[in-house]
Amino acid sequence: MLTPQWLDALRARITLSAVVGRSVRLQKAGREFRACCPFHDEKSPSFYINDAKGFYHCFGCQAHGDAIRWLTDHQGLAFMDAVKELAAEAGMELPAPDPRAAKSAERRASLSDVTEAAQRWFEDNLSAPIGTNAREYLAKRGISDASARAFGFGFAPDQRQTLKAALPFDEALLAEAGMRIAPEDGGEPYDRFRGRLMLPIHDARGRVIAFGGRTLAKDAGGAKYLNSPDTPLFDKGRTLYNLHRAAPAARKAGRIVVVEGYMDVIALAQAGLAEAVAPMGTALTEHQLELLWRQADCPILCFDGDAAGQRAAMKAIERALPILKPGLSLGIVRLPAGLDPDDLVRERGAAALEALLSRPQPLAEALWEFERDAGPISTPEAKAGLKARLLDHVGTIGHPDIRALYRRELLERFSALAFPPRYARVFGREARRGEQARTSAPAVIDRLQQLAKGGARDGFGLAVLSGLARHPGEISRHEEALIHLARAEPALGPAIDALLALSETLDSPAPSPISGAIGLPALPDRNLYAFLIEGNSPDLVREDLAEAVSLLVEKPALKAAKAAATARFDRDPEGSMAEQGRLRAREMALDERIKRLGRKRAASPRDDSSRSPSPGAMTAQATD
Structure with a gap:
């Protein structure tokens, strides 16, 4: 258990300016340090760090905190991850957990060794002759060598036993890490990822915890994209791809952008938009929404312009409604039909995407348009159905003030649609x-x-x-x-x-x-x-x-x-x-x-x- 006394001792051993100075350029100002605030845009420094008192403060946006708060708010780490990082830096031992927790932590550390080793092996394969087709695919997609290195692209050979032979871990550990599959019928285990372009998935601290693989075979019968299964390291509903890179960029930009897939994230990064993340091939979960709200008050959903992309956006809205809080919402960007963010950037340039991201649609307006456009509303019964759907959505909102305001706004829109001003025209004159x-x-x-x-x-x-x-x-x-x-x-x-x-x-x-x-x-x-x-x-x-x-x-x-x-x-x-x-x-x-x-x-x-x-x-x- 972390006691207040232990946390105070940790703060006392940490030099705050050294922690902040790793990502922010500081200037000496008497006994303090100052900088342009990393939490909002400004031209003259109003962000001050006092090592003696152990806190930072911005006189512009009122951001305030200690070393732990810096790692959670600026770097996007969870509280315990921030404490562990600072404790390691200070040379302090964390209070001993119970034996079961210690055993679980030891197991996760072993699995982390597996994923890190697998990542190094995938990267080596990409640069070797066996990775020629994968490199050609990256070039065709417009992924630069610098981006390939930055995002850790690799290659998994199309063979069933090569990973097992390459990594010095026992079969049980490889299977638990999601790298091998043990058939239920007792057959010989085999590599999960075969013949795929590989991308590592990181946690908020930048550690490899899982993988995503894209098939390179044109006539492959399996899924185009394949993710690691849930493991003690990886929970797809609690992970956002690229969050460890996007969090610092999001705090600087004042926004975070959610796209559908890995390649969209990388395309946006190459276009200069580093604040993009993606879910793990499923609809956004409540936990992922909470992660997004830690980075920005109004994350922007920028899903594909096809029907599937719009359904994904609607599912995200439905997940968000019950947990909306004052000041926290979502913005929605509708891409042109048939285009995803990657296509839009390649065909029309980054400026076209930036123009859309600068004018996101408010959540309430997007909800209204999704339901209004769900089908014909030419009959009284259809209009009544629209109203019922809107009220069903409103009923899921947990916060009473937000629920009342959504009800009023959506019913005003419905009334304007269902009961337009009526005119009786007699011989061309309004009566x-x-x-x-x-x-x-x-x-x-x-x-x-x-x-x-x-x-x-x-x-x-x-x-x-x-x-x-x-x-x-x-x-x-x-x-x-x-x-x-x-x-x-x-x-x-x-x-x-x-x-x-x-x-x-x-x-x-x-x-x-x-x-x-x-x-x-x-x-x-x-x-x-x-x-x-x-x-x-x-x-x-x-x-x-x-x-x-x-x-x-x-x-x-x-x-x-x-x-x-x-x-x-x-x-x-x-x-x-x-x-x-x-x-x-x-x-x-x-x-x-x-x-x-x-x-x-x-x-x-x-x-x-x-x-x-x-x-x-x-x-x-x-x-x-």
Whole structure:
């Protein structure tokens, strides 16, 4: 077990500037060192290292940490790998693990010896006469000699027993390392990789843990690409190809790019894009996504432009949705049909790819387009199916705020598609259904007046519904939220039903038939919210109404959660009390957000006449 005292002793034995100086050019500055920050682009140094205190700090981006943090954040190492590397440098022994862990570590070390030896043998074969065809293939693919050496290309002869004869390890160890296959029927074991161009797969510390092999035979019946199986060293769902090289480049570039295959990674590296990685021939896993988010807040998925590539991108999106966190997302790049990144770079140059990578599509937009384009949506049933799929995706999102925002954005897009503005054309002229709108408007006013006379417990709710009445073009944007609210708060139901009926009569962003001052109930705090003040811009009204509806919907949800937590007190008193405390804190935060929503708008200077408009002077504009 690593105790705080042991970690402090490790930090004391390490000279931080020596660790950082291996990858960053440092300048002496008195008792400290300084440099241009490796975590963000800058022209003048704001990154300082203090060896006496054992920490670094950037006054530009606020990056801060010690030697362990440097290796995890800048080099991309796992915590224990960083500790082991520093301990070896400091000459310190790690606290003794239990015997089983020690035996497992010893076994992994032996397997690592196998993979390292196999890599040296593959490289030797590539440069020997037996590797002529493999070298010709590399040249045909445009892989330079420098890239071949940098990425460790090798060659596995097309024979069944050559690796066994070349490496001085017993059969069991070679099989456990994934280099040999022992048939289940008891037949003679044989080499796994035969007649293939070989690439080593490294862990985050740059150690060879597995291999990928591409067949060179044109008429080969097997898989084009073959990876090592999972071993004690290699877990394909927890490994990203080229991460050990891409992590430092990603921190400097401020992005990391995910492509489908090894050759794409190498093509991008030759084009000057060193921050590319690839999964191990399968869909991105949750663990791989976590690895990516350690390098950049918004990794860019750049999969092939064919149908398979787009399916891979969609699978990655589905894996990401449940684990999205504030500030962490994915960007999606759609390549031209039929091209992969390697093809694009060779045919159109690095600038063409860079142009796409500089404008990645946000995850929510990509999700919408994937589902919208999944099939025809010309019938009501197909549209309902689209909506159901979108809501199914939203339901998988774990973070409540992100889930609410995705729901709103995707439903807004769906409403715009399914319920476009309707026009009746008579003799070439547009005729709006004004009579229907005038019929619906009194119903809204009547319901809101009844709500006010009934002593509405929630003045904020009355204010929000009155705001929607003043700006009916905004009602359809919040249809789903209002339906849920009507179910949760039956007292608001009649007014919400009237608002939704009014929304159905609107044909265009025309002036609303509801006057802001005639008929609607008087609200003592009406000037606290932008949507109740005359003259505010449509964007301001839309922004505040969206936030207000979100807050209004969250209140009954919190109330129901508190009731559920209270109900389970008898069987789980400790958990019930903790949950009630958490929900009370959320309720207080919600109330503060409502107050802040009013305060930020009330602070804008206005003269008395604009704050107290005369009847008839507040005809609201429905904004679409």
